[in-house]
Amino acid sequence: MHDMVKGSNVALAALSEDAGSVIVGLSWTSPTGEGDADVSVLLLDANGKVRSDADFCFYNNPVAADGSVQLLGKTPTRDGSEDRIGFDLTAVAPDVDRLVVAASRYAAARFGDLEDLQVTLADSSGERLLRYAIDDAGEVAAIIFGELYRRGGEWKFRAVGQGYASGLAGLATDFGVDIDDDAGEAVDAGEAADAADTTEAADAADATGHVGDAGNAGQAGVVANTRGAGDDGRPAGDAVAGAVRRETGTAVPAPDLPAVPAPDLPAAPAPRAALDAVPAPRRSEGEAARPVPADRPRTAKKKVTLPAGPKKSLAENDSWREARLFPVSALKSDRDRETRATSVLLSVMAQVPEFGRRLTAAFGAPAGRMETFTEVSLPHGDGPRRPDGVIRVERAGKLWTALVETKTNGNALRAEQVQAYMDIAARRGYEAVITLSNDVALEGTPLVEVKVDRRRKHKVALWHLSWAEVAHQAQMLIRHEGVGNGAHAWLLEELLHYLQHENSGCHGFQNMGPAWVPVRNGIDDETLCHGDPRALEVVESWERLVRQVCLRLGGELGQRVLPVQRARRGTDPGIRRGALADQLCAEGRLQAELRIDGTPGVLAIGADLRTGRVRTSIEIPAPAQGYPLSWAKRLVRRLADAPADLHVETLVEGEGKGPRGTLERLRPEPGDLLPKSADSSITGFRLSLVKGMGSGRGNAESGFIRSVDDAVHRFYSTVVVHLDGPAARRTPSGQRPVPV
Structure with missing residues (x-):
C-alpha cells in the first residue's frame, strides 16, 4: 500500500488496473468512544466551483445525480468504524475536474479531539491502494482529506489535509454552494439557559423538556495558513484568510486565488504541524453570480417523517391473511x-x-x-x-x-x-x-x-x-x-x-457456535483454563452478535449504531480478541459498547456468564450549570416512564462509586442521589437495567442471542429515549438546525 504525505499525489493507474471504481474510506478513533464526524464530497469544475448545488454530496444528499458518487455510510472495521464513499470514475461528467473529499464536525467539536485520522483508497477488488494519515488535526471543524482529479486523461489522488474553521456550511459556501440554513430558526429554552447568568434560569429552561446546548455557542476565528504547492499550481507560502464568523456575526471574505494549472510536482514531506484553517477559493468579483435555486441544500439534517400507520383492514376476521408478493408457506427444505x-x-x-x-x-x-x-x-x-x-x-x-x-x-x-x-x-x-x-x-x-x-x-x-x-x-x-x-x-x-418471516431462513446471526455450551459450563464449574481456544470462538461469536444488534437497532431508529472499539487503530484483531478471551476466562464476562447517534453517551452491554444476567447501561454527564439537587430532580422527572427497577448511580470524581438506588426508591426522594460530602464533585450518572440471560446457544426464546437483543431493545425504548441527546448540530452562524 502506498503511504502518502501532505501535498503528494499519485496516479491511480500506477497503483491498480481496476481503478475505474474506487472506495474511499475516512476513519478516526475517539478516546471516549463518542467522537464522530460527517463525510461529504464536492464535484468541482475547472474553476474550482460546483456546477450546481446538486454537486454537493453530504448526509442530506448522499448520491450524486449521475450516480458517480455515493456516500455508503459507516462500516464496522477491526479498528472501530470507517465512513466509506463509492466513486464510479467512469461515470463522472467530463466537465467535472475535481472530487473533493471532506469531513466535518458539529457544535463545539473539533478534529483535534479525535485520533488516528486517515483516508484510504481501495480499487474495485477491495485491495487498498493508498493511505494518508493526518497526525495533528488541531482545532478545526472541517478537514479536506484529499481529492480525486483529472490530469492528462487519467485520474489522480492528492493528499490535501487542509483544516477549515467554519464547518460544513462554510466549506460548502466557499466552493459555490448556496446553503439554506435560515438565520431565523427558533432558539429553544435550552439555548436561553446558555446565556442565563443564574443557575435558576438554566433549571427553568430544562423544565421545558428541550435539549440544552450549554457552552456550544457558534464560534470560529480568522486563521491564516501557508499551503504547499501541488497540481493546482498555487504557490506555497500564500497566506489565506478564511471567511469565518466573528463574535459579531459578520463574515470577512478571503482574497481571491486564481487557479493556475501546473505540472505534477514530486511528493515531498510536509511539516507535521497542526492543520491550519484554510478555506477554498471564493468567486472573483468579475465572475457572474449563479442564480440561486428555489430548493437549496441544508447542512441541518432533514426531519425524518415515518410512514403513516397501517390502514384499517377489510378482513372479516383475524384468520384472513393478506396476500403477499413473496409467499413463504410452501418452503419446506x-x-x-x-x-x-x-x-x-x-x-x-x-x-x-x-x-x-x-x-x-x-x-x-x-x-x-x-x-x-x-x-x-x-x-x-x-x-x-x-x-x-x-x-x-x-x-x-x-x-x-x-x-x-x-x-x-x-x-x-x-x-x-x-x-x-x-x-x-x-x-x-x-x-x-x-x-x-x-x-x-x-x-x-x-x-x-x-x-x-x-x-x-x-x-x-x-x-x-x-x-x-x-x-x-x-x-x-x-x-x-x-x-x-x-x-x-x-x-x-x-x-x-x-x-422477517420465521419460515424464510433469513434471520441473521442465530447461533453462538459449538464452543458456547462448554465455555459456559467451564465458567460455572471454574474449569475453563486460560488460553482455551474455545473462549476465543465465543468472543468472535459475541462480536458478530453485537454487530447484528447494531444493524437491527439502527434499522428501527434510522440512526447510525456502531460498536465502539477502544483499541488503538492498527491493533491486530487477533491480539485484541485474545485479550477479550483471557478476560472471559478470568472474569466470566462478555462486554461491548454501542455508539448511537443522538444519545448522550455510550450504551454498554455486559453478559455475566457466572450470574446468568445481562446488564445494559449508559453514563450521562452532569449538566454544566445548576445545583446538584436540581440535576437529580430533573433526571428523575425525565425518567417518569422508565422501569421502576432501573438502577441509578451517581458518579463522583476521584471517589469511585457514589450513592445509588432503584428508580422506584428515588422517585419520592431524588436527594438520595447526592453524596454526603459537600466537597464531592458529581461528574455524571450511570443508569442500568439487569435481566436474566438465556442459556441456549441458538436464537430461541430461551437462547442467549434473543436475551441480549431484547435487553438492548428494552433499555433503549424505556430508558434512553427519555434522555437528552448531545448538543444539537449548529450551523456556523450559530442558529439551531432542524432537530435530529
Whole structure:
C-alpha cells in the first residue's frame, strides 16, 4: 500500500488496473468512544466551483445525480468504524475536474479531539491502494482529506489535509454552494439557559423538556495558513484568510486565488504541524453570480417523517391473511429457502435501483443498469457449476459481473464451493463473488478460506453480505430515507416482510457456535483454563452478535449504531480478541459498547456468564450549570416512564462509586442521589437495567442471542429515549438546525 504525505499525489493507474471504481474510506478513533464526524464530497469544475448545488454530496444528499458518487455510510472495521464513499470514475461528467473529499464536525467539536485520522483508497477488488494519515488535526471543524482529479486523461489522488474553521456550511459556501440554513430558526429554552447568568434560569429552561446546548455557542476565528504547492499550481507560502464568523456575526471574505494549472510536482514531506484553517477559493468579483435555486441544500439534517400507520383492514376476521408478493408457506427444505431467498432479493435489487445500488456500491459496482439472474450454468472442470445468482451492471458499454452464493438458516458456506466460483470468475473476467448467509463477517477473520492465484492478471474480489445487513438497508430506505416512488416502497416492504418471516431462513446471526455450551459450563464449574481456544470462538461469536444488534437497532431508529472499539487503530484483531478471551476466562464476562447517534453517551452491554444476567447501561454527564439537587430532580422527572427497577448511580470524581438506588426508591426522594460530602464533585450518572440471560446457544426464546437483543431493545425504548441527546448540530452562524 502506498503511504502518502501532505501535498503528494499519485496516479491511480500506477497503483491498480481496476481503478475505474474506487472506495474511499475516512476513519478516526475517539478516546471516549463518542467522537464522530460527517463525510461529504464536492464535484468541482475547472474553476474550482460546483456546477450546481446538486454537486454537493453530504448526509442530506448522499448520491450524486449521475450516480458517480455515493456516500455508503459507516462500516464496522477491526479498528472501530470507517465512513466509506463509492466513486464510479467512469461515470463522472467530463466537465467535472475535481472530487473533493471532506469531513466535518458539529457544535463545539473539533478534529483535534479525535485520533488516528486517515483516508484510504481501495480499487474495485477491495485491495487498498493508498493511505494518508493526518497526525495533528488541531482545532478545526472541517478537514479536506484529499481529492480525486483529472490530469492528462487519467485520474489522480492528492493528499490535501487542509483544516477549515467554519464547518460544513462554510466549506460548502466557499466552493459555490448556496446553503439554506435560515438565520431565523427558533432558539429553544435550552439555548436561553446558555446565556442565563443564574443557575435558576438554566433549571427553568430544562423544565421545558428541550435539549440544552450549554457552552456550544457558534464560534470560529480568522486563521491564516501557508499551503504547499501541488497540481493546482498555487504557490506555497500564500497566506489565506478564511471567511469565518466573528463574535459579531459578520463574515470577512478571503482574497481571491486564481487557479493556475501546473505540472505534477514530486511528493515531498510536509511539516507535521497542526492543520491550519484554510478555506477554498471564493468567486472573483468579475465572475457572474449563479442564480440561486428555489430548493437549496441544508447542512441541518432533514426531519425524518415515518410512514403513516397501517390502514384499517377489510378482513372479516383475524384468520384472513393478506396476500403477499413473496409467499413463504410452501418452503419446506433448505434448498427451497435458498432458491426462493436468492430470487426474491435479486429481483427486488433489479427493480428498485436505490436498493440495488445501496447493496452493490460497497462492492465496487458502478452506477448503471442492473440485471439479475438465478440458477445460471457455467462450465467448470468436468461439469458445469450453478451459482445461486448473478448480478450484472452495465455502464457506458462496460459490464460489471458478480456471482452470488446464498445460504439460509444455519447452513455454513463451503470453502470448496466458493473457491470454484472464484476460479470461474477469474477465468471469465468477472469482478466479484458475493456470499450471502446469516453469518456476520469479521474483518481479519474470513468466513471461508480461498486461495488466490497471484499469477493471474485479473483480480476477483470476495465479499460477504449478511441477511441482517440486507434487512437493515431495506429498513433504512423505506422507513427513514425514502425511495423513488410508492411501488418501490411497496416492493421493499414485501421483501422485508419475507426476510422477517420465521419460515424464510433469513434471520441473521442465530447461533453462538459449538464452543458456547462448554465455555459456559467451564465458567460455572471454574474449569475453563486460560488460553482455551474455545473462549476465543465465543468472543468472535459475541462480536458478530453485537454487530447484528447494531444493524437491527439502527434499522428501527434510522440512526447510525456502531460498536465502539477502544483499541488503538492498527491493533491486530487477533491480539485484541485474545485479550477479550483471557478476560472471559478470568472474569466470566462478555462486554461491548454501542455508539448511537443522538444519545448522550455510550450504551454498554455486559453478559455475566457466572450470574446468568445481562446488564445494559449508559453514563450521562452532569449538566454544566445548576445545583446538584436540581440535576437529580430533573433526571428523575425525565425518567417518569422508565422501569421502576432501573438502577441509578451517581458518579463522583476521584471517589469511585457514589450513592445509588432503584428508580422506584428515588422517585419520592431524588436527594438520595447526592453524596454526603459537600466537597464531592458529581461528574455524571450511570443508569442500568439487569435481566436474566438465556442459556441456549441458538436464537430461541430461551437462547442467549434473543436475551441480549431484547435487553438492548428494552433499555433503549424505556430508558434512553427519555434522555437528552448531545448538543444539537449548529450551523456556523450559530442558529439551531432542524432537530435530529
